[in-house]
Amino acid sequence: xxxxxxxxxxxxxxxxxxxxxxxxxxxxxxxxxxxxxxxxxxxxxxxxxxxxxxxxxxxxxxxxxxxxxxxxxxxxxxxxxxxxxxxxxxxxxxxxxxxxxxxxxxxxxxxxxxxxxxxxxxxxxxxxxxxxxxxxxxxxxxxxxxxxxxxxxxxxxxxxxxxxxxxxxxxxxxxxxxxxxxxxxxxxxxxxxxxxxxxxxxxxxxxxxxxxxxxxxxxxxxxxxxxxxxxxxxxxxxxxxxxxxxxxxxxxxxxxxxxx
Amino acid sequence: xxxxxxxxxxxxxxxxxxxxxxxxxxxxxxxxxxxxxxxxxxxxxxxxxxxxxxxxxxxxxxxxxxxxxxxxxxxxxxxxxxxxxxxxxxxxxxxxxxxxxxxxxxxxxxxxxxxxxxxxxxxxxxxxxxxxxxxxxxxxxxxxxxxxxxxxxxxxxxxxxxxxxxxxxxxxxxxxxxxxxxxxxxxxxxxxxxxxxxxxxxxxxxxxxxxxxxxxxxxxxxxxxxxxxxxxxxxxxxxxxxxxxxxxxxxxxxxxxxxxxxxxxxxx
Ligand SMILES: Nc1ncnc2c1ncn2[C@@H]1O[C@H](COP(=O)(O)OP(=O)(O)OP(=O)(O)O)[C@@H](O)[C@H]1O
Ligand SMILES: Nc1ncnc2c1ncn2[C@@H]1O[C@H](COP(=O)(O)OP(=O)(O)OP(=O)(O)O)[C@@H](O)[C@H]1O
Ligand SMILES: [Mg+2]
Ligand SMILES: [Mg+2]
Numbered sequence: 001x002x003x004x005x006x007x008x009x010x011x012x013x014x015x016x017x018x019x020x021x022x023x024x025x026x027x028x029x030x031x032x033x034x035x036x037x038x039x040x041x042x043x044x045x046x047x048x049x050x051x052x053x054x055x056x057x058x059x060x061x062x063x064x065x066x067x068x069x070x071x072x073x074x075x076x077x078x079x080x081x082x083x084x085x086x087x088x089x090x091x092x093x094x095x096x097x098x099x100x101x102x103x104x105x106x107x108x109x110x111x112x113x114x115x116x117x118x119x120x121x122x123x124x125x126x127x128x129x130x131x132x133x134x135x136x137x138x139x140x141x142x143x144x145x146x147x148x149x150x151x152x153x154x155x156x157x158x159x160x161x162x163x164x165x166x167x168x169x170x171x172x173x174x175x176x177x178x179x180x181x182x183x184x185x186x187x188x189x190x191x192x193x194x195x196x197x198x199x200x201x202x203x204x205x206x207x208x209x210x211x212x213x214x215x216x217x218x219x220x221x222x223x224x225x226x227x228x229x230x231x232x233x234x235x236x237x238x239x240x241x242x243x244x245x246x247x248x249x250x251x252x253x254x255x256x257x258x259x260x
Numbered sequence: 261x262x263x264x265x266x267x268x269x270x271x272x273x274x275x276x277x278x279x280x281x282x283x284x285x286x287x288x289x290x291x292x293x294x295x296x297x298x299x300x301x302x303x304x305x306x307x308x309x310x311x312x313x314x315x316x317x318x319x320x321x322x323x324x325x326x327x328x329x330x331x332x333x334x335x336x337x338x339x340x341x342x343x344x345x346x347x348x349x350x351x352x353x354x355x356x357x358x359x360x361x362x363x364x365x366x367x368x369x370x371x372x373x374x375x376x377x378x379x380x381x382x383x384x385x386x387x388x389x390x391x392x393x394x395x396x397x398x399x400x401x402x403x404x405x406x407x408x409x410x411x412x413x414x415x416x417x418x419x420x421x422x423x424x425x426x427x428x429x430x431x432x433x434x435x436x437x438x439x440x441x442x443x444x445x446x447x448x449x450x451x452x453x454x455x456x457x458x459x460x461x462x463x464x465x466x467x468x469x470x471x472x473x474x475x476x477x478x479x480x481x482x483x484x485x486x487x488x489x490x491x492x493x494x495x496x497x498x499x500x501x502x503x504x505x506x507x508x509x510x511x512x513x514x515x516x517x518x519x520x521x522x523x524x525x526x527x528x
Binding site for chain 2: 044090141172239248
């Protein structure tokens with residue numbers, strides 16, 4: 001069954017042009033879907049609508065077959081229980097006055113999960129490779145990549161049914177990325193993941209399906225393997241072609257910048 | 261060529277812990293160096309110490325010299341004068357650099373006006389606005405005229421990162437420190453921004469300290485690399501040496517991971 005379904009969703013901000021143009025795709029229960037596109041193409045805006053922070057100008061979003069209606073308090077309350085977001089900018093999404101312990105346990109508290117609160121928080125911290133003593137520090141005492149991992153720990157601690165993740169591994173080095181991707185893979189076996197990223201390699205490693213967005217329009221969608229192996233749209237091809245690779249140095253060129 | 265930035269035995273610590281230990285490197289005028297290492301290895305702290313911007317609870321010892329000015333122990337006021345003209349930073353999290361209540365056009369206009377004054381140019385509205393628009397185009401911000409009037413929360417994450425780059429570049433500093441400047445950018449936009457940085461270094465003889473976890477990106481833009489692990493330098497050399505034949509097992513691991521990821525897409 002489809003957990004999420006977007007049907008011809010359009011959206012404009014009050015100050016600005018149309019940002020989303022008849023966006024349709026669905027996320028089946030238990031699947032991992034990558035949402036890929038250029039900077040400014042509308043990826044975070046889609047997540048904003050899915051979190052119920054804004055309403056489509058037209059079109060509809062359905063969760064488990066029922067329309068997502070921001071006005072319906074009871075429905076939205078149940079929905080918010082099932083969904084956890086990880087925002088693009090960890091700096092602004094972590095409350096600087098709270099210690100890591102209360103930041104990570106916040107979803108548990110607001111959902112009224114009292115059972116094994118402390119051990120759940122500990123497990124989430126360990127899962128994202130942060131040391132145990134991190135729990136008593138404030139967000140400002142962490143590096144960029146560590147803050148990103150605190151945000152991930154908060155999202156997974158309540159074992160939500162749907163995780164909306166916005167560029168959550170972009171600040172991480174590869175070995176940490178691999179560990180986090182492995183973590184998401186594990187989680188993905190029990191939950192559904194919509195994974196926004198501009199990094200095709202990460203999406204290829206993690207996602208069953210891929211949706212490619214160009215300036216607010218879905219230009220290609222399908223199984224990750226088939227879309228990346230045989231991209232139909234010029235935009236998808238150009239994304240694949242411009243991925244930077246570690247250069248092969250030859251005898252004559254000590255410098256590779258000529259190809260920039 | 262003389263060194264623009266010289267770091268000698270830099271250590272950084274809190275009351276409880278040493279976070280960076282005896283880091284030394286130097287950057288000649290017009291040179292580019294990459295600072296790499298895992299998350300938490302001390303890259304950003306090193307960059308902050310180099311500009312005297314460490315948070316109050318953290319102390320640095322050793323020496324950091326930019327031009328002829330010792331940074332460590334120098335009061336903030338004195339350092340303020342060199343910020344912009346001698347050194348500018350693109351911070352890892354662009355929101356930290358942006359004033360939430362100021363329109364994008366005004367934020368970029370501020371360093372532009374400062375540089376115009378420094379260079380003895382006219383700072384009338386028209387001249388500043390034109391330069392701001394030109395910078396916005398150089399970092400590939402779409403519809404710059406519309407975007408001038410937006411606030412930071414009214415643009416996308418990658419667009420914010422490009423505003424931060426435009427602000428640093430607007431200073432035309434002798435030394436540009438860029439901390440993960442392209443993390444929020446897709447590959448096509450990233451390529452444009454790298455080309456811009458490359459051009460600035462070439463055209464104005466700017467020096468570049470480039471921090472990134474993205475090794476292919478690092479390899480494409482810098483000549484020399486310093487590898488950090490748990491706050492200590494484990495390897496230093498030309499980009500080619502470090503990438504082709506890393507001598508330290510830790511750097512070997514980093515390179516291997518990068519090549520494995522490279523091959524992941526090829527396998528499809
Ligand atoms: N509050 C707002 N008011 C007006 N326009 C906005 C607002 N927020 C975002 N936009 C614009 O909407 C477009 C889509 O933004 P969005 O944040 O969804 O992009 P994105 O795909 O997440 O990009 P990135 O990869 O850079 O994060 C951008 O052009 C952006 O400038
Ligand atoms: N204010 C602080 N108080 C205590 N520890 C800190 C503080 N700031 C940073 N640290 C610690 O110092 C170490 C180095 O941090 P730094 O921000 O330099 O890492 P980084 O190499 O930039 O990592 P990333 O790639 O994740 O951004 C980290 O382990 C971090 O937890
Ligand atoms: Mg975004
Ligand atoms: Mg950092």
